[in-house]
Amino acid sequence: MLAPGDSWTTWLAERREQRRARGLWRTRRCQAPGGILDFAGNDYLGLAGDPRLAEAQAEGARRHGAGARASHLVSGHLAVHEALEQRLAALTGRPAALLFSTGYMANLGTLQALCDADTRVFQDRLNHASLLDGTALAGARSRRFHHADLEDLERLLSRTPREARMLVVSDGVFSMDGDVADIAGLAATTHRHGGWLMVDDAHGLGVLGAAGDGCVGRAHGIGRVPVLVGTLGKALGSAGAFVAGSQALIDHLVQFARPYIYTTAQPPGVTAATLKALDLLEAEPERRTRLAKLIARFRKEAATLGLPLAGSRTPIQPLVLGESHRVMHWAARLAERGILVGAIREPTVPRGQARLRITLSAAHRDADLEALFEALADCHARDALAEGEVGP
Template identity: 55%
Template sequence: MPRPELLARLAVQTAERAQARLQRHLRTIARADGPWVESQGRRLLAFCTNDYLGLAQHPQLIAALKEAADADGVGSGSAHLICGHRREHAALEEALAEWTGRERALLFSTGYMANLGTMQALLQRGDLCVQDKLNHACLLDGAQLSGADLKRYRHADVDAAERQLRGNPDACALLATDGVFSMDGDIAPLRELAALCRRERATLMVDDAHGLGVLGDNGAGSVAHAGLNAGEVPVLMATLGKALGCSGAFVAGSAGLIDGLTQFARTYIYTTAMPPALAAAARRAVALARQESGRREKLAGLIQRFRRGATELGLPLMPSHTAIQPLLLGDAGRALEASKALEAKGLLVVAIRPPTVPQGQARLRITLTAAHEETHVDRLLEALAALRLADAPV
């Protein structure tokens, strides 16, 4: 029997996904202007960006990036441990550690690389990694790459997490969870998970990609929002490309954790450091996020306005009080048609379909930002009302 050919198999799988109306497509954005984007010659009001504080085009971030680029050029030219670690990287790490209440922080090129590297450094074969079933893919991939025994618990179910931990009481254990879940928008029960980890002598890791900048005092994130400290959440990861409007990620924790990651996190050791100019822009974003509470207050008001209006319309709103406001439509085709209908009205709202979400849980993932205005929210609600989504089978 002839050996199967890999590209042919991939083509079959791609065709099957297209036939099921689950194929993903790239969209090129020609220009962005606050919450507005230009795509295929049309100006669209976007409700799908993760730029929660509206900082991505802030003039102070642009000025910081330009100034650093003028001084140091663009690329860092090397990995951090060779000669790529510049003063802007060091200053950003110090700012992130102070903001999150940790001893140290370590920069990574992306959140995916941060989670892969952290788990690969912490976990070994025979260890136990317990995770929420709705965790981001990079947390799941990181556990699998490490060779640890991965056990998943029902979403936000602390009792189920406890059963998984107690199933292997002799193993070194890491419990990892999103702080804010990227597709549902709800917040993990962090206080209860932290108490569980104390009882079971497990290490708690929180991926706060969608909480940093938005939740907690001074925007320090979902961990701060839950009133937890560095001892209760010893491993904290967050990204710079969402509320901070830049790119990259970091892990924050004790000096011992960061020293260990520097030695053993392969995705840190063997990759080129982010451009120093980008680190300069991110450091300015940290300062703005901490100082300008009005952005969070405006965002909170827009979230309340949207939820109130969606409830009055009977829309299939999921129970989220963050900037992520999904409308659960169930059928992937229905979600796709709703997205196309909104685009025809000048609104960009992306349909999220399997395998990103479970079968039967396709949705419109609506995200609000501080760059939006009340009139934008009202326009979205008016367009959604016309789609009669209240009748959607879920």
Template identity: 75%
Template sequence: MASSPQAWPQRLADAATWRRAQGLWRERLTSTRGMLDFAGNDYLGLAADPRLAKAQAAGARRLGAGAGASHLVSGHLEVHEALERRLAELVGRPRALLFSTGYMANLGTLQALCDSETQVFQDRLNHASLLDGAKLAGARSRRFHHRDLDDLDRLLARAPSEAARLVVSDGVFSMDGDVANIGGLAEISARHGAWLMIDDAHGLGVLGAHGDGCVGRAHGVEHVAVLVGTLGKALGTGGAFVAGSEALIEHLIQFARPYVYTTAQPPGVAAATLAALDVIAAEPERRERLRDNIAYFRHEAARLDLPLTDSFTPIQPLVLGESEAALRWAGRLREAGLQVGAIRPPTVPRGEARLRITLRATHDRECLDRLLEALARLPGEITR
């Protein structure tokens, strides 16, 4: 017997009740002026840079507010072509291909490369989009222990020799701030005849001698066949790209459904990203200031016995354990005018809820000290 229309409202209500009872209900918080942001991913402070805003406005005036069609119809404009060339140059690859979001880039790439016969090997802490991309392709993902090369080696050794194999990992892990061993992953992948795919969303612009990320020019196409980067984090704009060989990019143009069937990104956004690449190339001191801020924050946090994880990237997690504790700490910080992300399951494993503190090149010492002082007060305040 078919279910009644009333069954759907009850399903929604039951799901909401369960999530609230688990302390996992998510709230959208409207950011306001005057709040110090230690939650976002604008690592170089470019999102509000007037040069990017000027370039975006000029691009929109010249080319329109939107692209009007997908890349394969009439939406691929000269500004998109120029941006793809610049991104390929930044990361030392023959070609790059623009996507509207990082999530779509990962979905499209894995859907286009994999099928039910493909063996996919993923780090246990990979981003949800990487896991979902393998599911969309019908491929089974075998999960190796986080950054455990021996475990990956064992899994690859047991896989059928005739199957196509793809090893997939974040470059910088978005909730932990640690970095994949790219050289080790490349060596093991090559030894087992597997391709290696790295999502360097949180490394691009921040790491590398030129802001080319934790993969970039140091690891060529022969070592990392598929490189994904996003533009809405350190570059301060929006969208994403996949970089690799000529054959890879042409394959994605033909078979990546999120690319084929999506309107191209607004031309003003592409123009702003070109301006961001100019700033990154001309102002390496932004990365230097960011490194200084990370070192200062970690030194002072250690002095205060704050339980930070071992991360040298802008992502500085403070693991509290229970979801309720993370919510309380984030709430108290917000009352003090400090915005910090409270990260809970299923984004992180159960029992590892945390404050995800992110640092920027544009934070000065006064900003950092204000956060440190508030964090130092919190344990005593919350237990009262």
């Protein structure tokens, strides 16, 4: 007979061993400051380590305290939060914006507040997990269309009663592939069927667009993309997220988005740092120029080396190696040289699509890229040698 709690202990052990046996066990790496070349993070503009953001954060904490003390609807909504929401609305060309503590919470809260059992939701098959989870939380009817396939989306929408509330949801830049959604095509298709389009532009904000306003921003107005989500912890180098749209949308989220209502407001120092990041985004366009040059150089030299490039024009440059063990071997070899890259396996990507997720930053030096290319060339050469040894 099992003692009380033993069934849980057994279940945890079984789950652990199943994942280890498949080579999918995840581990955390405690990073010390400096000493490693980071090609795994999302600090696309190199702002996370900028001392001006650190000073703005410290000054914000000195003025307002280390924490906001309460949720936005109790006593935690401060003037610095209000200022940031106004700046984000202006950046994206929307009437209003609403701060969330994380991008995951922004997606979860928005979908939970907008959708119910009567809502028909249509999601790109490669959407971020938070978008899928938000729909599940809302209990909405959800269908997934083939990745970037407007014809498949059209087919699904055409089979939906016109009177139904329809919401089409897509990443702006897909986080594991680096490709950019066809926002104009999605908007036109959705609009034709009387639905709304929601885009999570987490990896486009600050990088794409004429002024770093992302792949949606001002280029695709509120009439075409009524619900726009962006994050602050990637190109802007701080933390948190926001939803931008009409005043009616933001009012609705304030009333009904549970992750917003029941969470302590963002620490004011973080908010102040984000305001400084927006200043630098506007004042230092050379960061984006530098990033674009690094992307072009990476793609040219990776192609010369014969590496398995994907069709990405963003800082996310995946090398699809196929098998999880091969990805882990390459990542380990790079780590031996002091280079950190993302080793992405299932269930984050489909089986057989394991990859190194290499990300570029305006903070990378030319010498950093040279070290990366040397290490990748070594991995590629070792694999070719090993294949020759076991070949016919």
